Amino acid sequence: MRKTYYLFNPGRLARKDNTLQYTAYDEDGLPGQVKYLPVEDVADLYVFGSLDANSSLYNFLGKQGISVHFFDYYEHYTGSFMAKEYLLAGKLQVQQTQHYISKPKRMALARKFVEGSAFNLLKNLRYYQGRGRDVAVYIDQIEGYVAALPHAAAVPELMGLEGNIRQTYYAGFDRLVPGDYSFGTRTTQPPQNELNALMSFGNMLCYAACLSQIYHTQLNPTISFLHEPGTRRFSLALDLAEVFKPLLVDRLIFRVLNKKEIQPKDFVQDLGRCVLKEPARKTVVRVFEERLKETIQHRSLKRSVSYQHLIKLECYKLTKHLMQLEEYKPFKAWW
Amino acid sequence: MRIITATHVKYYHVCHRKLWLFDRDLWMEHTSEAVQGGELLHQTAYPQRAERYREISLGGSKIDFYDPHRRVVHEIKSSQKLEESHVAQLKYYLWLLEEAGVEGPTAILEYPKQRQTLHVSLTADDRTAIQQWLTGIRQLQAEEAPCPPTINKPFCRQCSYYDFCYVGE
Ligand code: SF4
Numbered sequence: 001m002r003k004t005y006y007l008f009n010p011g012r013l014a015r016k017d018n019t020l021q022y023t024a025y026d027e028d029g030l031p032g033q034v035k036y037l038p039v040e041d042v043a044d045l046y047v048f049g050s051l052d053a054n055s056s057l058y059n060f061l062g063k064q065g066i067s068v069h070f071f072d073y074y075e076h077y078t079g080s081f082m083a084k085e086y087l088l089a090g091k092l093q094v095q096q097t098q099h100y101i102s103k104p105k106r107m108a109l110a111r112k113f114v115e116g117s118a119f120n121l122l123k124n125l126r127y128y129q130g131r132g133r134d135v136a137v138y139i140d141q142i143e144g145y146v147a148a149l150p151h152a153a154a155v156p157e158l159m160g161l162e163g164n165i166r167q168t169y170y171a172g173f174d175r176l177v178p179g180d181y182s183f184g185t186r187t188t189q190p191p192q193n194e195l196n197a198l199m200s201f202g203n204m205l206c207y208a209a210c211l212s213q214i215y216h217t218q219l220n221p222t223i224s225f226l227h228e229p230g231t232r233r234f235s236l237a238l239d240l241a242e243v244f245k246p247l248l249v250d251r252l253i254f255r256v257l258n259k260k261e262i263q264p265k266d267f268v269q270d271l272g273r274c275v276l277k278e279p280a281r282k283t284v285v286r287v288f289e290e291r292l293k294e295t296i297q298h299r300s301l302k303r304s305v306s307y308q309h310l311i312k313l314e315c316y317k318l319t320k321h322l323m324q325l326e327e328y329k330p331f332k333a334w335w
Numbered sequence: 336m337r338i339i340t341a342t343h344v345k346y347y348h349v350c351h352r353k354l355w356l357f358d359r360d361l362w363m364e365h366t367s368e369a370v371q372g373g374e375l376l377h378q379t380a381y382p383q384r385a386e387r388y389r390e391i392s393l394g395g396s397k398i399d400f401y402d403p404h405r406r407v408v409h410e411i412k413s414s415q416k417l418e419e420s421h422v423a424q425l426k427y428y429l430w431l432l433e434e435a436g437v438e439g440p441t442a443i444l445e446y447p448k449q450r451q452t453l454h455v456s457l458t459a460d461d462r463t464a465i466q467q468w469l470t471g472i473r474q475l476q477a478e479e480a481p482c483p484p485t486i487n488k489p490f491c492r493q494c495s496y497y498d499f500c501y502v503g504e
Contacts, residue, residue: 089360300503
C-alpha cells in the first residue's frame, strides 16, 4: 500500500536511482540526517517546511504518478505539483461539466453533500447527547435547517443553510471540549483562537486527503457542485470534504483535546492569528493518519475498508451518478 | 467508429458491464495487484524467448509474443479461471492476423503456474462467431447504450470493478 508522506522540516529532496533521498537541514541550515524512501511506497507528498528540489526530481515524481502538495507556514494549502493526469476519461468529463452547468442537476448533487454533512455532524452530537452532554437544543435547531434543505432553490441558499448548520454545530461543540476552549465565532481568515486553529488545520488535512483520492479516480478535481469551481483550485475536494469532516476532523478534535494530547500550550499567537506549534501539528497528523487507516465493516462490500478507502468509494459513487448508473447517496456513518 | 481491442474482446466474454465501463475509459486496472502480477509474469517467465518472438501492433491490439516465421502467437496467463475469455482473445488475434494477410496463424496459450498448454486455431465457425462478438461489442459502445447490470458472480470478487459495482450507499 502506498502511503502519504508529510515533510515538516526544511530539507532537500532528490532522486537517487529509484529512491527518493531526503536530507533534512538542521537549525543552522546545514545538511543533516539523510533518509531514503522507495518510490513504490509513496502515494503523495505533503510539504510543510521549505523544500529544495530540482526539475529532474519533479520529472521523476511525475512519471511515478506522485503528486506533491504544498502548504505555507500557516498551514494554508498553497498549491500542488500534479503528475500528468493520466486518468481523465472523456465521457466522464463531459458529464461532470454538464452536471455543473445544468442548474437542477447541480442542485441535486449540491444538496446531497449538505445532507451527508448534516447527517454526519448530527451523528457526532447525538453520540455525545447519549453520553449525557446536553446538546439537544442544537440538534433540534440543526434538524430544522435540514428540513429546509429540499426547499432551497439555488446554491447560495443551500450554502446559507449549510452555514447555519455549521454555526449551530460549533455552538454545540463548545460543550464537548474542555473548558479551556471555546469557538466564540468560527474564524478562518485568520483563525483567532485555539479551537479555530485546530479546526483549520484538520480541515486542511481532510481536504488534502479527499484530493488524493479524487486524483486516483477519473473525476476532474476542478469541477465542483456545492462549492463554486475556483473557490480553490481543486474545489471538488471541498465538496467531498464536507461529508467527511465530521468523522475525520471533528472527532479528532474531540479526541486530542479531551485526552489532552493537545493542550493550550501547544498554540502560539502570531500576528493576530493562532497557530499550532510544530510538535502539536505532528500529533494531529499522526492521529489523522491513524484515523484514515482505521477500518470499519462495509455493509454492501462485505469486507472491512479504511476511512481513506471510504473517500475513494465516494468518488466511485459520484462517478456512477455522473455517468447515470446510479443516483448518488452521500456517505452516512451507519455505525 | 470506436476502436475494438483484444481487451474489448476479452471483457466481452467476461462481463458486458466491465466492457462498457472500460470502453468509457473508466479504468480500474491500474490499482489492481493482479494486473501488476500479470505484467511481471511477462517480464520474467520466459526471458530467453525474446529472441524469436516479436511484439506487434495490429488494429489497436498489441500482441506481446508473435513468431513471424512460424506464424505463432504466444500468450501467457497466470490463471486458468477465465480460460474461455483467454481463448476468445487469442482467436481475435488470429483473426486480426488473417485480416492482415497472414495465412493459417495459430496460437499457444500457456499457464506456466499450472504447467498447462493449449493450442488454438481458427475455424470457419470461429470466424462467424467473431463477427457476432464484434457486433455485440459495437452495440455496447454505442453512445446511447445503457450500462449493463452487475452480474453477481463469484468472479466479481476478483474483478477490479468490484468496489465500484457493489459500493451501494
Ligand atoms: S464486478 Fe462483476 S459486474 Fe462489475 S464489472 Fe466486474 S465482473 Fe462485471
